């Protein structure tokens with residue numbers, strides 16, 4: 136059985152004097168509470184290979200024993216990593232995000248992140264391939280990009296966009312801190328999930344871009360001029376449609392015991408980082424990466440360029456919601472819903488992960504459906520904001 140309990144191992148906080156990497160002894164007792172009995176060299180969850188020798192290793196949780204599954208792949212040299220480890224290592228966060236913060240730190244109230252800034256970020260990065268495609272269209276009007284050229288170009292652009300989102304969120308987590316940071320640092324990608332996550336990320340990039348090509352790509356249409364003034368409205372409608380289907384499947388997988396296996400792997404993290412947005416079982420990936428966005432695109436029409444920008448906004452919000460950045464950081468498009476208590480902010484999905492199977496805050500783009508069906512939870516650190 137793959138479950139949080141099965142993933143939990145005898146992962147113990149490193150003694151400050153120990154500076155060896157974690158090595159599991161096959162004869163060790165894996166669920167022991169007593170670190171003194173562990174016949175293995177433990178390592179702190181916040182270990183950084185760049186840390187100078189002799190420097191004290193920071194704590195990662197207030198609990199006596201850090202029960203999160205081990206994550207040591209990031210300590211390897213890149214030349215010794217598998218392709219999956221290299222891919223996940225691209226999303227390795229700064230060590231400070233995994234450290235427990237001292238009670239004496241006073242950051243004040245979480246700041247409000249302006250939506251316009253995030254729209255500028257998404258539009259200036261997300262529009263790059265569309266603008267380049269348009270320039271090529273103008274420079275060589277006789278040559279229209281076939282699928283074989285356009286598809287890999289947009290997939291690579293989408294990967295580049297996701298990496299920029301990751302960097303932005305991580306840098307803000309370092310600057311502003313993370314939710315619940317005085318109880319526990321953010322989780323790392325567990326060793327056991329690396330391969331699964333790498334396949335999930337790869338599938339996400341190729342399939343979501345593929346949906347836009349399948350439904351809307353026409354090589355004769357100029358990419359830049361295919362936006363219309365109704366796009367912002369259709370983008371909002373698409374996100375809310377996606378969120379409805381997501382809400383239904385998500386709540387069902389939490390509340391119907393026999394469906395929990397679909398979603399269980401995603402909840403092995405209670406304090407995720409942006410890349411863990413994509414950690415999931417195969418069934419969840421089929422639903423979230425393909426079926427739900429496909430249904431949304433079938434209901435709310437888009438041109439290809441609009442569809443690509445919609446992908447950028449969607450992955451941005453999914454990564455934002457899992458980043459844990461300590462700010463009142465709302466959906467860049469659906470932020471007006473915040474005025475009626477239906478907007479989504481980072482803390483909403485962060486709390487969802489902390490609740491685990493017991494649920495609340497099932498929406499991932501808004502709190503519209505949570506409000507309608509009574510499954511909203513009160514915010515804690517951004518209460519009243």
Ligand SMILES: [Zn+2]
Nearest residue numbers: 385389398402
């Ligand atoms: Zn969930």
